[in-house]
Amino acid sequence: MSTTTMTMARALNEGLRRAMEANKKVLLMGEDIGKLGGVFRITDGLQKDFGEDRVIDAPLAESAIVGTAVGLAIRGYRTVVEIQFDGFVYPAFDQIVSQVAKLHKRTDGVYTMGLVIRLPFQGGIGAIEHHSESPEAYFAHTAGLRVVSCATPNDAYWMIQQAIEHDDPIIFCEPKSRYWEKGEVDLDQPPHGLFDAVVRREGHDVTMIAYGSMVKTALRAAEAAEAEGVSIEVIDARSLAPFDLDVMIESVTKTGRLVIVQEAPPTASLGSELAAELSERCFYSLRAPALRVSAYHVPYPPSRIEEHFRPSVDRVLDAVDRVMEWES
């Protein structure tokens, strides 16, 4: 087993490189992804090595980026689209919802919509407005799409390759606040299937589900809770649509308590979906209501106060206290 330590940004870069080497039909397209290597340098060096025909600097129009990627998919190419920041995906919403999500079905399976839309998402980097959004629920709600999110460099390296290989369109959510954190990457063997949820830490009192940036927050909360004698099982959802419910049901059945942590605003969110679904499926196991720790129902605030908007370890622990105190 050959492992090496790298940042998530680097892992994505290496994963993209490997996918491009493996399949000549893989293209990258996005704003500033060529010479600049993208504003986060995820595509650093790839245009130099694979040429301008395969790493395409796009004019500034997100709808066109996605719309032409659809045309390329019809022609048999697999385009990995980079949306520069989460908040700039909305101009492409129509192409994503009405075309990317539906063309496979509309053509009775003739068109393969094998494209990946990379979305640096979530906040926590002190950016200005529109650079810190969590739009995953919009896509998870849309039949025909799949949504995944990586939380570690190893997952980043493998999930991007798995997503590119996969025949369905995938919204690939990258927690930008974790781009520069390092971790071990196993270059030989993918750790999990693309749509598997993973128990990141075992525990028996409370099940905590998180994804993207919040996995680390959840793990920190679990550590803090342990000091107070509460044992938290942390699940990294990884696949946001569909959810890997079996892993979650098993955990909740064991712990009887559930806290969901997300950076997105609460209403009709993935947290709502998990709470609804697991409250139904684990009706007799749950000893306290499923609680959601989300951002507030307000636009992403100026970043000087963003840490009051994003779920903090404190807020997560507060929810843990509440589920622990509910009966017992």
Added chain:
Amino acid sequence: MSTTTMTMARALNEGLRRAMEANKKVLLMGEDIGKLGGVFRITDGLQKDFGEDRVIDAPLAESAIVGTAVGLAIRGYRTVVEIQFDGFVYPAFDQIVSQVAKLHKRTDGVYTMGLVIRLPFQGGIGAIEHHSESPEAYFAHTAGLRVVSCATPNDAYWMIQQAIEHDDPIIFCEPKSRYWEKGEVDLDQPPHGLFDAVVRREGHDVTMIAYGSMVKTALRAAEAAEAEGVSIEVIDARSLAPFDLDVMIESVTKTGRLVIVQEAPPTASLGSELAAELSERCFYSLRAPALRVSAYHVPYPPSRIEEHFRPSVDRVLDAVDRVMEWES
């Protein structure tokens, strides 16, 4: 009290007329809303009476329709935008999510985003693709917006006026399959506040929440259930964001059982939000898990089979059976 019987389409037309008479700053804008009166004739006759400056036939570009309505709002106008069909709102998604929803906040309250986006939504009219969608969850998820839906001509008549008067931007969802159904309209007195949920039928065994087209489906199911001795309380949510939770909590606390009926696909939907929220708030009252009856997680099918996609009375009764049989 002067009441009169009319269709929902007519009630909307009369409501718009009254709002335009009351306030000269009220404009209508949309595709084909002038001479044609809109494809559903909701604006029939209004351009003739209020002129082309106030009833504006728009070039075919939804982003521009909403974007210019934003500019008109900044200038002090109140524009009621007609999106021709639900499935054509997506090109305007960026303007709605990044501008309409956020400009009041961004300007510390200086800009009033008093605009109404009318959305003929849901299916059941035998239409081709993109004409039968239920996109309400996308908007409910977005902080800064409000979402409402009328289910009767009386509500249509009053809610459209209340929405136009309201200072926040409102996504106004009209159940197009009910446009031609008639009902009593009270021309003197609004029946409820714009954001109130309403108990349409009292019952004590099961609380059933629905909105738009599904209110009628829920009422039919309640009738059928009554024949079998099950008493269903039907709540018309009316306001989809925010929800009027108090009315719902009171009902669930009484009945101990909850079924939510919606035409939208299930994942991260309003049904998920209600199930999550009410499972939390009514944790001790619920005698069975909250069940959601939704469309399936597939694109809206060809309309020859749409009635297998939309929740039917049968499917709703099936859920009622399940919550009734859970313990008892």
Added chain:
Amino acid sequence: MDGDEFVQILTPEGQRVAHPLYESSLGRDEVFGLYRDMVIVRRLCNEATSLQRQGQLALWAPLQGQEAAQIGAGRALEANDFTFPSYREHGVAWCRGVTPKEMLRIFRAVTNGGWDPQKYRHSVPTVVLGDQVLHAVGYAMGVQRDGAHEAVMTFFGDGASSQGDVLESFVWAASFNAPVVFILQNNQWAISEPASLQARIPLYHRAQGFGFPGIQVDGNDVLAMYEVTRRALDLARDGGGPTLIEAYTYRMGAHTTSDDPTRYRVDAEVEIWKHRDPVERVKALLTREYRMKRAALDEVTAQAEAIALQLREDVLAMDAPDPLSMFDDVYAAPHPLIERGRREMIELGVSEGH
């Protein structure tokens, strides 16, 4: 319509006229072929309209008046080219080999597509205005990357020309010099809105603002449509980049069978355009210049009749799909919510032939 920039080589009266840049390359048989196509698609369209009136179709979008624009463009294509239509291009679909039966499936509401787009190299209808135009440009970028000698063609209307997606397509086609031909059928109306609401100068000018050629053609002149389109396709295949062709034509019928055009346009306008009928002028050419016999023309009518009859039979035999089919092909790979939905529907007792 500004002088020479308006390409017409066959007048409404069926007279050939000289144009400085274009002349017809077609012989008698080929012109007769175009005539045959136009008569057939018009007949097919009429059959669909009556099928809709009889409750056999959910909707129909008639092409009447636009036969020359569609057949001229459609017959200029090579087999390997690829086309991205909107929802009214039955004439183009016909040229690509799509069967009338397949064309009507979407309008009978038994599918959201209708045919195998890779088999015919003709994409399924796109209902959201303008979306397909970006697909065409993207496909054309793929053709470039393959080094293939192919062109791509896409269709949209005067109304759709206002959509951001169409305009972004122009940006991209120009920047990447994509081998794509944009056919803008300006049929004067977008449902109830006149083309003058979308633009205050002729639409073909837009292309020039983006740096590629825009040409206005008499869209009711099948010979002109054929020649202009063929040259644009050649240009595209040879690396010359995109062209915008505005086919100046007219929607003789309603927008769709749900529409009532009497609410927004006057009969006199329709009358004027009747005199510019695309089929009649070719008929005049055939009988006058080529001295085509009545019998040959009648044979075409009979052939069209037979196709229409067959179509009617096919449509009546078209059953609603199995409700369970809504779960097919949503995803290419297994998906738990699909499995769950299928299971639930089966448990409800919904079965084949329901």
Added chain:
Amino acid sequence: MDGDEFVQILTPEGQRVAHPLYESSLGRDEVFGLYRDMVIVRRLCNEATSLQRQGQLALWAPLQGQEAAQIGAGRALEANDFTFPSYREHGVAWCRGVTPKEMLRIFRAVTNGGWDPQKYRHSVPTVVLGDQVLHAVGYAMGVQRDGAHEAVMTFFGDGASSQGDVLESFVWAASFNAPVVFILQNNQWAISEPASLQARIPLYHRAQGFGFPGIQVDGNDVLAMYEVTRRALDLARDGGGPTLIEAYTYRMGAHTTSDDPTRYRVDAEVEIWKHRDPVERVKALLTREYRMKRAALDEVTAQAEAIALQLREDVLAMDAPDPLSMFDDVYAAPHPLIERGRREMIELGVSEGH
């Protein structure tokens, strides 16, 4: 740049040149005023850059090189006009009376806006490329309905010019003959992408394709910018409809303080543009033609210095907002989720001055 269509009336060397359509209407004091504005906003911009380097700002988007484009356009406005900027128009904000302190609030990440847009008749920055351009057109439609003698101006970049929203704005402005002036600052770069990626012919041509005038101006010539803009504004106010002005200029600095332009452009290019500096040429004009004294120029420098110092002080004093303020003004009317969020935050012990 095609000959006469490129409007320049002051050369990089500070020489006046004749243009067949435009000549400067400004006297010495007015030119001096423009010079003062440019010096001040450049100094202000430098101060912001160093504040960012010192960790006092989250980000800064420098305008250096674009002073003439912004001051020329900004000073051509009447008090009642309304402007819709993007994120780099500090020079325009200055002309509208926005204080430097207010301008920097968004970059200190203490607000997503920064000033009262109705007070200054200058909207808050728009970060999503192109969105504000539609707002300008809508606002202009309101001006028309009010029968007001006002014009609207909006700014966007060469990169943003590819966005559907900008292109749809052209459609609408043309169709409604809206009193709007589009200022396209072509500063040659959209972050790392050269303007040639967005368009293969000069951008101002686009307007002509939509049926309204497009003009290319030396965006580093403040006199030309002023005259061309003023005439376009007059045209708009008088019912003559929209104009697109392409200010051909250069972004001398980085895209933002987060950017590293050495990755994508060569120094030689920057050097060339240094010779076209917008401030230097006015200085040359002032000293040569108007024989302006050194002392007067120095006074401007001193004034700019004082403003910069004050700005620094103001920025350092700018505290993070109360976290609870995130719940203010999300909605105009009470909203239960806002009340709930506020309550939850208070319960967490977050308070003023945190």
